[in-house]
Amino acid sequence: xxxxxxDQHPITLPEKPALEGLExxxxxxxxxxxxxxxxxxxxxxxxxxxxxxxxxxxxxxxxGHVFSYTHTDVIARFQRMRGKAVFYPMGWDDNGLxxxxxxQNYYGVRCDPSLPYDPSFTPPETPGKQAxxxxxxxxIELCTKLTVEDERAFEHLWRHLGLSVDWSHTxxxxxxRAQRVSQTAFLRLLHxxxxxxxxxxxxxxxxxxxxxAQAELEDREQPGAYHRIRFARAEGGxxxxxxxxxxxxxxxxxxxxxxDDERYKPLFGTEVTTPLFTVAVPVKxxxxxxxxxxxxxxxxxxxxxxxxxxxxRELSLPVRAVVQPNGALRPVAWGSPGWESxxxxxxxAAYDQLVNLSAAxxxxxxxxLLRESGDLVGEPRPITHPVKxxxxxxxxxxxxxxxxxxxxxxxxRDELLARGHELAWHPDYMRHRYENWxxxxxxxxxxxxxxxxxxxxxxxxxxxxxxxxxYEKRIxxxxxxxxxxxxxxxxxxxxxxxxNQPNGFAGDPDIMDTWATSSLTPQIAGGWLTDADLFxxxxxxxxxxxxHEIIRTWLFAxxxxxxxxxxxxxxxxxxxxxxxxxxxxxxxxxxKGNVITPMALLEEHGSDGVRYWAASGRPGxxxxxxxxxMKVGRRLAIKILNAAKFALMQASPRxxxxxxxxxxxxxxxxxxxxxxxxxxxxxxxxxxxxxTERFFWSFCDDYLELVKARRYGDFTAEGAASANSAMLVAxxxxxxxxxxxxxxxxxxVWSWWRPGSVHRAAWPTPEEIVDxxxxxxxxAVQVFTQAQAALGEVRRIKAIGKRPVKAxxxxxxxxxxxxxxxxxxxxxxxxxxxxxxxxxxxEELQLTFAEPVPESRA
RNA sequence: GGGCGGUUAGCUCAGUGGUAGAGCACCGGCUUUACACGCCGGCUGUCACAGGUUCGAGUCCUGUACCGCCCACCA
Numbered sequence: 027x028x029x030x031x032x033d034q035h036p037i038t039l040p041e042k043p044a045l046e047g048l049e050x051x052x053x054x055x056x057x058x059x060x061x062x063x064x065x066x067x068x069x070x071x072x073x074x075x076x077x078x079x080x081x082x083x084x085x086x087x088x089x090g091h092v093f094s095y096t097h098t099d100v101i102a103r104f105q106r107m108r109g110k111a112v113f114y115p116m117g118w119d120d121n122g123l124x125x126x127x128x129x130q131n132y133y134g135v136r137c138d139p140s141l142p143y144d145p146s147f148t149p150p151e152t153p154g155k156q157a158x159x160x161x162x163x164x165x166i167e168l169c170t171k172l173t174v175e176d177e178r179a180f181e182h183l184w185r186h187l188g189l190s191v192d193w194s195h196t197x198x199x200x201x202x203r204a205q206r207v208s209q210t211a212f213l214r215l216l217h218x219x220x221x222x223x224x225x226x227x228x229x230x231x232x233x234x235x236x237x238x239a240q241a242e243l244e245d246r247e248q249p250g251a252y253h254r255i256r257f258a259r260a261e262g263g264x265x266x267x268x269x270x271x272x273x274x275x276x277x278x279x280x281x282x283x284x285x286d287d288e289r290y291k292p293l294f295g296t297e298v299t300t301p302l303f304t305v306a307v308p309v310k311x312x313x314x315x316x317x318x319x320x321x322x323x324x325x326x327x328x329x330x331x332x333x334x335x336x337x338x339r340e341l342s343l344p345v346r347a348v349v350q351p352n353g354a355l356r357p358v359a360w361g362s363p364g365w366e367s368x369x370x371x372x373x374x375a376a377y378d379q380l381v382n383l384s385a386a387x388x389x390x391x392x393x394x395l396l397r398e399s400g401d402l403v404g405e406p407r408p409i410t411h412p413v414k415x416x417x418x419x420x421x422x423x424x425x426x427x428x429x430x431x432x433x434x435x436x437x438x439r440d441e442l443l444a445r446g447h448e449l450a451w452h453p454d455y456m457r458h459r460y461e462n463w464x465x466x467x468x469x470x471x472x473x474x475x476x477x478x479x480x481x482x483x484x485x486x487x488x489x490x491x492x493x494x495x496x497y498e499k500r501i502x503x504x505x506x507x508x509x510x511x512x513x514x515x516x517x518x519x520x521x522x523x524x525x526n527q528p529n530g531f532a533g534d535p536d537i538m539d540t541w542a543t544s545s546l547t548p549q550i551a552g553g554w555l556t557d558a559d560l561f562x563x564x565x566x567x568x569x570x571x572x573x574h575e576i577i578r579t580w581l582f583a584x585x586x587x588x589x590x591x592x593x594x595x596x597x598x599x600x601x602x603x604x605x606x607x608x609x610x611x612x613x614x615x616x617x618k619g620n621v622i623t624p625m626a627l628l629e630e631h632g633s634d635g636v637r638y639w640a641a642s643g644r645p646g647x648x649x650x651x652x653x654x655x656m657k658v659g660r661r662l663a664i665k666i667l668n669a670a671k672f673a674l675m676q677a678s679p680r681x682x683x684x685x686x687x688x689x690x691x692x693x694x695x696x697x698x699x700x701x702x703x704x705x706x707x708x709x710x711x712x713x714x715x716x717x718t719e720r721f722f723w724s725f726c727d728d729y730l731e732l733v734k735a736r737r738y739g740d741f742t743a744e745g746a747a748s749a750n751s752a753m754l755v756a757x758x759x760x761x762x763x764x765x766x767x768x769x770x771x772x773x774x775v776w777s778w779w780r781p782g783s784v785h786r787a788a789w790p791t792p793e794e795i796v797d798x799x800x801x802x803x804x805x806a807v808q809v810f811t812q813a814q815a816a817l818g819e820v821r822r823i824k825a826i827g828k829r830p831v832k833a834x835x836x837x838x839x840x841x842x843x844x845x846x847x848x849x850x851x852x853x854x855x856x857x858x859x860x861x862x863x864x865x866x867x868x869e870e871l872q873l874t875f876a877e878p879v880p881e882s883r884a
Numbered sequence: 885g886g887g888c889g890g891u892u893a894g895c896u897c898a899g900u901g902g903u904a905g906a907g908c909a910c911c912g913g914c915u916u917u918a919c920a921c922g923c924c925g926g927c928u929g930u931c932a933c934a935g936g937u938u939c940g941a942g943u944c945c946u947g948u949a950c951c952g953c954c955c956a957c958c959a
Contacts, residue, residue: 043918043919044921045921245955245956245958248958250958252959267959268959269959270958270959271958271959282959314957315959316957316959319959320959321959322959323959324959325959326959327959330958330959331957331958331959332957332958333957333958333959334958334959336957411958412956412958413958414958422958423958453889455888455889456888458887458888458889458954459887459888459953459954459955461887462886462887462888462954462955463954463955465955466886466955466956468956468957574953574954575953575954577954578954578955605953607952642896642897644897644898646889647889647890648889648890648952648953649896649897650895650896650897652895652896652897652908654895654896654907654908654909655896655897655907655908657908657921658907658908660921661921661922664919664921664922665918665919665921665922667918667919668918668919668921668922669918669919670918671918671919672918672919673918674918675918712898713898716898716906719907720906726918726919727923727924730918731923734918738917
């Protein structure tokens with residue numbers, strides 16, 4: 027800011043500046059003043075909009091959240107100071123299994139979707155031993171009630187951390203608006219044939235009893251064992267297969283080997299008989315069979331793994347399913363249609379020992395049976411192998427045939443790759459994860475879950491006269507009716523009494539995958555459907571901040587939905603945060619028991635101190651949890667208080683900035699501002715902090731120390747005026763450079779002498795700084811930088827005091843380096859902390875100042 | 885098996901072809917009138933390894949090793 031404007035405000039300094047209490051003071055003030063309120067009276071290009079990740083409120087916030095949300099806030103504050111109207115909403119992810127589990131335990135209830143809504147229901151005071159069954163709407167009410175309390179605690183923490191969120195723009199992924207967006211988008215996809223229903227083998231969690239999507243899988247290395255099993259050949263003899271899942275022998279529908287495998291070529295087209303159950307199954311050829319694995323020939327079961335599904339589909343095999351949704355083997359009447367056996371009595375006798383056992387228990391049992399029957403060759407050979415798990419599950423996934431909703435995504439692959447290319451990634455290499463995922467998509471997106479707390483599918487089905495549900499004839503509501511819950515709401519033309527009756531209707535029992543709703547966060551937060559004016563000003567958004575492990579889920583799904591609904595990207599930039607690692611280099615997480623309460627950290631180190639540590643983490647880079655860095659940040663904040671106090675405590679006289687040291691410092695500062703702005707534009711906030719901090723410490727330790735005597739008036743009034751004015755110009759710019767990182771201390775110091783909030787002040791420009799000295803002063807920069815270097819040398823002379831002074835100066839004060847210092851010589855002579863030693867020998871120094879400059883350096 | 889990062893001081897990490905850096909930790913000195921929550925100084929390096937390009941490589945290229953993450957078809 028120009029010198030003249032710096033003169034316009036009175037300076038009010040506290041006796042003893044301190045960080046304590048700044049969070050409470052300024053969060054209240056910012057709220058009262060609406061400092062971070064989004065002003066929608068701006069066109070799209072004047073807006074910077076952020077698709078804030080909605081944290082899962084049923085969990086607790088941990089230091090990883092503080093880390094990544096600080097990154098977003100730093101960017102938001104920068105953009106705001108650059109003059110953008112920043113749209114920075116906050117969402118709460120309260121939709122999904124984690125909340126559901128928490129509510130069940132907290133209130134002692136269980137959701138039963140067949141029950142009618144009870145408006146007068148209140149949960150028991152203390153959860154009873156027996157869970158109380160409640161309707162889905164009642165269950166959702168309890169979820170909402172509990173999450174509201176969680177959200178309050180989260181908001182308090184976020185405010186204390188200093189997030190510059192506009193708290194009038196909040197949403198929850200289960201709230202009415204989100205449900206309406208989610209259901210509307212679903213119905214539109216349904217009408218366009220992009221959402222479809224299919225009865226098909228699906229990955230299934232037997233504990234949660236729900237389908238899960240490809241994106242929610244993880245592989246875990248599990249102990250297992252190869253079992254070599256004999257199948258009887260029709261013409262006599264046996265064929266041996268290896269399997270890790272012998273309990274699925276009753277579900278075996280074929281054997282398969284590679285078409286080029288000479289060992290098994292003679293068997294293709296023949297039948298073999300399964301052990302124990304004596305079922306005749308064909309031997310087939312398929313290229314997915316690996317001759318190197320096991321005995322080279324595999325058993326196909328319905329269904330042991332995803333390869334089984336592929337074989338089953340491509341080889342047109344029948345289904346013989348034994349695993350139930352709860353993971354136990356279902357009762358089977360051997361000899362009945364589909365379960366034909368050469369010896370049904372023997373099959374039944376064997377199977378009766380397995381029925382209703384879990385897969386793991388059935389495996390143990392069948393091994394005994396196979397051993398007794400002589401069909402087990404040798405003993406099981408232990409191995410460890412990757413097994414697919416639901417990421418939140420405890421038991422391996424099964425594959426169960428069920429009716430599920432899907433969104434077509436495979437057909438979109440090329441467009442999705444193009445969108446990923448179009449998106450600006452920070453850091454850029456994160457785009458590979460997305461491309462990797464899109465290229466590896468193996469099926470359409472299964473979006474239905476057999477759970478309760480979520481957005482229901484807004485669909486009913488007519489029931490035929492014979493009482494069967496007609497899934498082909500869906501009944502869907504008008505968009506204007508949304509959101510609806512088909513388990514309690516009644517379709518037009520029906521009455522409640524016709525629910526689940528012949529010639530009546532049935533509601534779709536499922537809910538949507540949590541990503542099916544959270545993939546619409548830009549639409550939910552931006553007011554799609556409800557506030558077209560707002561939506562037009564914020565969408566597509568500017569920034570999606572998120573962590574890298576959910577690129578394949580949240581980021582991917584959001585890109586899919588925007589491509590479908592808006593034919594665009596949902597945002598132009600994706601900023602990917604790394605993880606916080608504990609001292610063992612492991613990701614900090616609740617399960618590992620190494621999580622530190624964020625509020626305790628903020629109280630110990632101050633929000634600015636914690637933010638300093640967080641903002642030092644570069645985009646995408648995993649960062650060690652390091653309280654030491656928080657202490658450093660806290661010290662920096664304290665230093666800012668004290669340096670500002672020094673600059674402001676005797677801020678007159680003021681006047682033209684004439685001294686070379688002052689002019690050089692400001693020119694260097696203008697270059698810092700130029701670089702910082704470019705780095706911030708490139709989302710490299712950590713570098714801005716690092717370089718600003720470096721400049722600031724030198725500003726304190728070198729510049730302020732050198733000009734101290736001059737500003738106190740030891741020389742001329744003009745010299746003092748030059749120093750005072752330069753310090754004010756520098757302080758103004760430095761405070762604004764620090765403001766995105768250290769919002770509390772910056773605001774505190776700003777309030778001593780500047781009007782308004784620093785967070786609404788204009789981001790500094792190189793021009794405003796050099797304007798104060800009438801343009802860049804390159805010669806003065808040399809004085810300034812040489813002064814910094816020379817000061818270091820001079821300090822060493824002092825420290826080496828025991829050596830002969832002449833030798834020390836010869837070593838340290840390289841004459842050629844000192845030439846540009848002559849204009850600052852009086853500052854050097856006056857600098858208190860070096861005066862005592864060095865300038866006893868001022869004669870020597872003056873001699874060195876007089877050395878001519880070598881040609882090579884001129 | 886495929887992909888992506890990383891490897892620099894005891895620790896955490898910057899380093900954008902041109903004399904190896906910062907902070908922390910450690911050791912020593914200093915009540916110095918903004919700050920002892922401060923200031924000053926010191927110690928600490930086969931820049932993972934091997935080749936190559938270049939006048940010059942921590943930096944660019946090739947390969948190897950190790951660490952981490954993402955993905956993949958569980959016989």
